[in-house]
Amino acid sequence: MYKILANTIFLGKDVHFLPECHSTNDKAIQMIKEKVAHEGTIIICEHQTRGKGQRGNKWLSEKGLNLTFSLVLKPSFMDLSEQFYLNMAISNSIRKLLQEYITSIKVKWPNDLIVPEYGKIGGVLIENTFSGDGWEFAVVGIGININQQSFESTKATSLANITGNQFDLKELFRLLITQIEQGYLHLKRGNWAEIKNEYLYHLYLKGEWSNFKDDRGEFKGLISGVSKEGKLEVELESGDIELFGLKEIVFLNY
Template structure:
């Protein structure tokens, strides 16, 4: 069970807690069918039986050890062409939590919105939007943040506990995440796009760094920008190239 955070204006003022559910994003979508569902409602569970990641990937989380939640937003101020800013602020909110909880570790964002701790994935984010004409109508931000989980089936996965050796109160991490998310969301709502994008780029693995990538072939490149649409702009020896989601992958050394 999670308490309502005291320091937010509207994020998490209604918390829909379920010991177990199929998917918090699916449950949040059902709540949006009710006209009285307010912005900032959080759906959270101890055990998600069918979590999803980007592009249909499956997301597994140990029961009762991590934060598995979805935030309901109504970003009617945001044009469809700028919807990637929700990805930016979501990953930045998690990164800010990690900086606070694990200050001696390196927190980074892997495009488009995975968050890494010491080069291993600690958080996955799935955002689902509904559109009305040229603007967003509703958004569901699903967050799976590994907090106290000790073992993983994947070498490139980690948690706060595995990184620092310390256990964390999930309520504390929950409140920190909502507070940081709300601050960034309000900044987005006020139109401070340039400031948010700069923070995102500075957090991005590969930004202004030459690294190995794989698209249709392996190549060396340097991330130089992320367009408002979310497309990745990479400088290569053959010129600048743009990539959509799933068109490019990092090669880990």
């Protein structure tokens, strides 16, 4: 059982543990609609049967071996057009914890955690809820492969596979929530340039000529940054810079 965290200010003071659920994000959104969730609420599930990833992909996880949870935030200090800074702050926080165990971890745009020589170890999916006044809550879904050792996808890996060790999920959860809260408060204090610089410094393939594909075909490009809205900035061989949204570009090197 995951307990209320004592070493945080607001995250993890309201923890809901579910032995099984379809999706912790869906459960969090339901609780928001029922007005039983607030900023800092966390829903953690031992076995998530229909976890969601980016691009409509599924996040498959074996029972009791990984961390799959959602947390509820109310970033009312931000405009909806600036929400990618929340993405970056969360991604940075997860990477900071994981790099204590794996030094070569990178963030693959927009918010996958990967170890290039092994594969994907985790990911983030942020879904927003709205009220009559606009942006109400951000539901941050997080999945990290910890002790699972076999995967359907050859592009997936885990902390255990890379290090050869087994980990205490409850302790990693406590450390991760503490790190995420610190990152969120960093964002709330307005340190946005620092957050973006850190994100870009650890961004997979940034500054490297790589192979990509869009709806026009394959091409070579060099990731140069991300826009304020979170679009990927790619320099083409012609020298032009193009911006790509989530479903508009495919990484062929990964």
